[in-house]
Amino acid sequence: MAGAARSLEEWARREAGKCISCGFCEAACPTLALGPHRAYGPRGRVQLARHALESGSLGGEGLAGVYTCLLCAACVPRCPAGIDIPGLVRALRSLVASGRVEAPRWAPVRVRG
Numbered sequence: 229m230a231g232a233a234r235s236l237e238e239w240a241r242r243e244a245g246k247c248i249s250c251g252f253c254e255a256a257c258p259t260l261a262l263g264p265h266r267a268y269g270p271r272g273r274v275q276l277a278r279h280a281l282e283s284g285s286l287g288g289e290g291l292a293g294v295y296t297c298l299l300c301a302a303c304v305p306r307c308p309a310g311i312d313i314p315g316l317v318r319a320l321r322s323l324v325a326s327g328r329v330e331a332p333r334w335a336p337v338r339v340r341g
């Protein structure tokens with residue numbers, strides 16, 4: 229089990245490390261326009277994953293970004309780096325659920341006012 233979590237973590241780190249921050253993915257995302265900041269879109273979620281994997285923790289705002297992803301994959305064909313963004317979000321949820329990434333117990337989801 230620990231080995232599986234470690235390899236998921238390694239895969240996620242590799243995947244997040246491919247991001248060149250171009251932002252091409254953002255226009256395709258249905259949640260970005262609804263949220264209060266970039267963590268509600270694919271680029272922000274990839275950056276969150278990178279940060280969470282480096283630090284081993286995720287704050288409430290970041291957790292909200294992770295749990296508002298619809299896993300719809302609309303962003304995937306837009307990404308020149310070929311990042312499996314919904315797969316990365318799933319991996320992050322799994323790492324939070326298993327305690328390998330520390331996070332608050334609830335996410336303060338907000339809608340842009």
Ligand code: SF4
Nearest residue numbers: 257297298300301303
């Ligand atoms: S998978 Fe998540 S990040 Fe990608 S377009 Fe859908 S809601 Fe946005």
Ligand code: SF4
Nearest residue numbers: 247248250251253307
């Ligand atoms: S399109 Fe891909 S490489 Fe560009 S910002 Fe989005 S996730 Fe990163």
